[in-house]
Amino acid sequence: MFGEAQQDRKPLHMSRSEPALAHLYRACLPMMKPGFFVSAALAASILLAPLGTGVDGMAAHGGEDYATLEKLGAALFDDPSLSMNRTMACSTCHMQAAGFSDARESDKVGRDVSLGDDGISLGDRNAPTAAYARFTPPFSRNAAGEYVGGQFWDGRASLLEDQAGGPPLNPLEMGMPDKASVVKRLRENPDYVAAFGTQFGKDVFASDDTAYAAMTKALASFERSDEFSTFDSKYDRFLRGKEKLTDQEELGRVLISSTQFTNCNTCHEIRGAKGLEDGLFTNHKYFNIGVPANISVRAVNGSKPGAVDLGLAQNPEVAGDAAQRGKFKVPTLRNVAVTGPYMHNGVFKDLRTVVLFYVKYKSKKPSRQINPETGKTWDAPEVPENIAMAELTSAPALDDKRVDAIVAFLKTLTDKRYEHLLPKEDGQAKVPPAQPVSSSVTPKAP
Structure with missing residues (x-):
């Protein structure tokens, strides 16, 4: 993450188990595919961001930032290692710098729908902003018999915790085959293991279901933070x-x-x-x-x-x-x-x-x-x-x-931090035209 919007958020540090340059490279992988585009401004922000700070939500992390459940959730939200090819984080489709929406573009569909972790899959729905989602009531039926609340366009996730558990296992999104695979990725990071033990108890990894539920609670805690809802427009x-x-x-x-x-x-x-x-x-x-x-x-x-x-x-x-x-x-x-x-x-x-x-x-x-x-x-x-x-x-x-x-x-x-993105009178956003970003490197599943 980057720009003025980050002044109130402490940078997330690099995991001790990963070289900084490798983490930055992996953060850029989703944009290094044929037919994939980002605006020049967005690409420059990613490539010029100092190591140790968030990069389009794909940041490096460190144990001291996990002191609260919200901070642990922030690290998870930004972590592409929780996807099959280690190329997609929650923040890939919900970029803070773009109003928690997906600012990536493909040559086939523009920004209409999001590109999956495999660099090929396309969904059928536009990724809604995650901003202000914390105020959505649980999915229910009111006294008049009308359906109200819930996350996603169809309310299929009643709470933010339910929503947070969906994308990692969605084959069109982060593409992990099951909860066990996600939990295995969590356990690769010793900082996560320590933080999960502190926040949820030493037995949190005793079962995959328990650890996965803990992950969704941490993500939901971050999504309920004021960072997602500033009310300063x-x-x-x-x-x-x-x-x-x-x-x-x-x-x-x-x-x-x-x-x-x-x-x-x-x-x-x-x-x-x-x-x-x-x-x-x-x-x-x-x-x-x-x-x-x-x-x-x-x-x-x-x-x-x-x-x-x-x-x-x-x-x-x-x-x-x-x-x-x-x-x-x-x-x-x-x-x-x-x-x-x-x-x-x-x-x-x-x-x-x-x-x-x-x-x-x-x-x-x-x-x-x-x-x-x-x-x-x-x-x-x-x-x-x-x-x-x-x-x-x-x-x-x-x-x-x-x-x-x-x-x-x-x-x-x-929101005030996004006012620089407002369209001009001609309807075009105040950013340079999208530029292609390509690479001969194709990420492989582990």
């Missing part, structure tokens, strides 16, 4: 009377807050448990809003012909409930302007396109039925049943002035 500063919104941003705030001019607030609730000051801009519920399939991803990720992502209906706790087909969890809008692409499958690249996607449900203008990214009519919903038409059509259509105002306000939800 321009909007937060506005609430505290420290900064003013522009007229355009204020118009956007009013529009999103209203039920008369938009219906955004129905799902992206502004208020949190304490009121406005901890608002996450989500009600943590599930809706089908008619998102089309990402055809470009499906063409290259090995999906079977006719494959359909059923969203919530694929959650084992919900399986068989046809009324949940096509529903996905309402995401937080915090840092939304710097964590695209958008929707559960990364099908839309620009934030303004997302706003216009909602507008098309309310407008009869022919121009509003055109996807600005393709110049063609909006693609059909991947799952045509269960679309939340009542919510999508209950407010009037928006003109360009109001669309732009909403986009402007959404940018104010960006």
Whole structure:
């Protein structure tokens, strides 16, 4: 990890069992594959970072940093050795420098979905930001019978601990075959062995299940830390009377807050448990809003012909409930302007396109039925049943002035440390163009 955002976080040191240069080399391996790209700014940050500090979340570690469960979790979050080819950490797809989203690009799908540890596998869903995830309630059903909370787009992991245990064993992600293999990697590091004994007791490695559960608890502890949720965006500063919104941003705030001019607030609730000051801009519920399939991803990720992502209906706790087909969890809008692409499958690249996607449900203008990214009519919903038409059509259509105002306000939800990533007026992020990074070295499984 790197940049201004790291000033409040102590660097994680190198394990005594590993040479520093070897660790740095391994940290860069995920970006050293044919067809894989990172921005020049991101690549420079990685290569120029001093040894002993975090590198895009792939850091070297030392025992003194494991004094708390949170610090142990930070080390695990950054450790690529917990993946099959030792090339992918949690922070590979959830980079702190990119709003805890995946800023890597491939020549086939851009940032739409993430590249796996093997340098080949591609998933079907966009990696959501891990920021502010600690405030998501456990997966449950409310008094109205609606599903609420849980981690991932479909809520299949009820708690952060459950979520943390998923990626290491996912063949499309970190690719480890079983818990025993992960625990074996943990035991390779004497600092981990000592820290786990301190935090969980001397018998923590007596069984693989116990050790694996301990790992997920440490990861969840880190993800619940303030490092993931700073509440210091321009909007937060506005609430505290420290900064003013522009007229355009204020118009956007009013529009999103209203039920008369938009219906955004129905799902992206502004208020949190304490009121406005901890608002996450989500009600943590599930809706089908008619998102089309990402055809470009499906063409290259090995999906079977006719494959359909059923969203919530694929959650084992919900399986068989046809009324949940096509529903996905309402995401937080915090840092939304710097964590695209958008929707559960990364099908839309620009934030303004997302706003216009909602507008098309309310407008009869022919121009509003055109996807600005393709110049063609909006693609059909991947799952045509269960679309939340009542919510999508209950407010009037928006003109360009109001669309732009909403986009402007959404940018104010960006944490202070990510404001330098905000797009320019032309929609392009303030970073140099992505540059290819390649290597003749192919990582091998141990």
